[in-house]
Amino acid sequence: MIAAIDFGSCWIRSATRAPEDDSRMRMISERSEYAMLPATDLHRETLRAQQIPFAECEDTLVVIGNHAAATHWLSRVPCTPLFVDGRVPTNDRPARQMIGVLIESMLPLVSDEEAPGLCVMTVPGCRDGVDTAATNELFLSRLVQMRGYETLVVRPSHAAVLATCGDAQFTGMTIVVGAETTDLCVSRLGMPIASAEIPVGCNWVDLELARQYQIQKFDEHGTGYLDLDAVRQWKQYSDIHLRTPVSERERTLVRLFSVVMDRICRSVAGLMKNSQVQSAFASNRIPVILSGGAARTKGFASLLTERFIDHGIAEQIQAIRGADDPDTAVLRGCLVCAELESETLLRNNAA
Known part of the structure; x- marks a missing residue:
């Protein structure tokens, strides 16, 4: 399985291509934000009636990704970005879990019978001389690796x-x-x-x-x-x-x-x-x-x-x-990079 994922501060975009059918590509875009609503029966009933998935966290209903935009009329509070200032949240455990949920929905799981997949990815925020860069890369890479992929992190401009x-x-x-x-x-x-x-x-x-x-x-x-x-x-x-x-x-x-x-x-x-x-x-x-x-x-x-x-x-x-x-230029470039790297790995293994 070949995959690419572009972690942006406004959008998370993924693309996958199965080796058995190179002509088909699956692309998904999710807003990298979440909405918080009061945990009232009325809000629960409204979300269910609108078929909007949600989770409960203490006294709050949480809606993530694209579904968060559909709740604007239920709350006058703006959505909260998952990557504030381009950083992976460190003290916000629910937000870290939300990122994991989005990745699970956007990247197919590579089965044990398949060879490890390869995912080329970008991370949000600055990378040069910034202490949080390594933290961002490590956390997001681990989440992708849990889906059965080896990871390669590239700069957005390199992929483009x-x-x-x-x-x-x-x-x-x-x-x-x-x-x-x-x-x-x-x-x-x-x-x-x-x-x-x-x-x-x-x-x-x-x-x-x-x-x-x-x-x-x-x-x-x-x-x-x-x-x-x-x-x-x-x-x-x-x-x-x-x-x-x-x-x-x-x-x-x-x-x-x-x-x-x-x-x-x-x-x-x-x-x-x-x-x-x-x-x-x-x-x-x-x-x-x-x-x-x-x-x-x-x-x-x-x-x-x-x-x-x-x-x-x-x-x-x-x-x-x-x-x-x-x-989608960065995402498409990540997928091209994944295909090139995959071909190189196959040649090396064959040799």
Whole structure:
């Protein structure tokens, strides 16, 4: 069994492919959050009537994953992310159990009769020089291994190369703008040469927009919470283009994205000065491919191009384009990596 799983701070996505039928692929996406509701008979009856699965934890009903979004009308309190700030919960045992439940529902169990499966995976949050990185990787890897898989952890930008750079012989720069982090990688013929990461992503943009415009929801006690879901729905369903903002809110969105892009530009400039990158590309320009949720925003690529010009690095770039289906680019790259690694293992075992 070959599998891939992309642990994101907003979404957990998995893909599996059975060896007996390579033509069929199974993909699942679950929101990485949970909702908490009062443990009343009325709430239980409502959830059962709506066929929404739930668990009971002390005096609370807990709904996880995609089902949590279906309970918004039952509670005025926003859902809680499973990976707060891109970290695996350490002192929240129920949340750790919820992550395990989601993995069980998303990854088929490899039977004892089958050879060990292989799962290529990403982990949320920053990895370079961060103490929590090893904890994140160890905990999530163990949960996947309990399903019968050997695990291989890769960076999101490394995986994105295999899914998005085929037309350029898997050569170029991939930038994955995630919820909590932005990951960058320069590759040549599919091999990573240099990487960088930035501890900021779309969640920071959404949070700042909600703060500046006081986009809130209030519970029955009058306590206010920043309504990030409302911000995300506005971004998704409004006809927003970052190059032609109309309202003041849209102009604020452009300014916030520009702050993130300035940090991306500084990281790109650092990568371009890397001796291995300079040796591999010499005077050749590097294509840039964007992945992650931000890449779906209209005008993102052209606004980033403008920031590259302002930072004096545009002459080193061939073009900037968004990946096809940018939300799943990392997951698809993980699956390609799993297939390549599986073939290598089979050849080694045969030898």
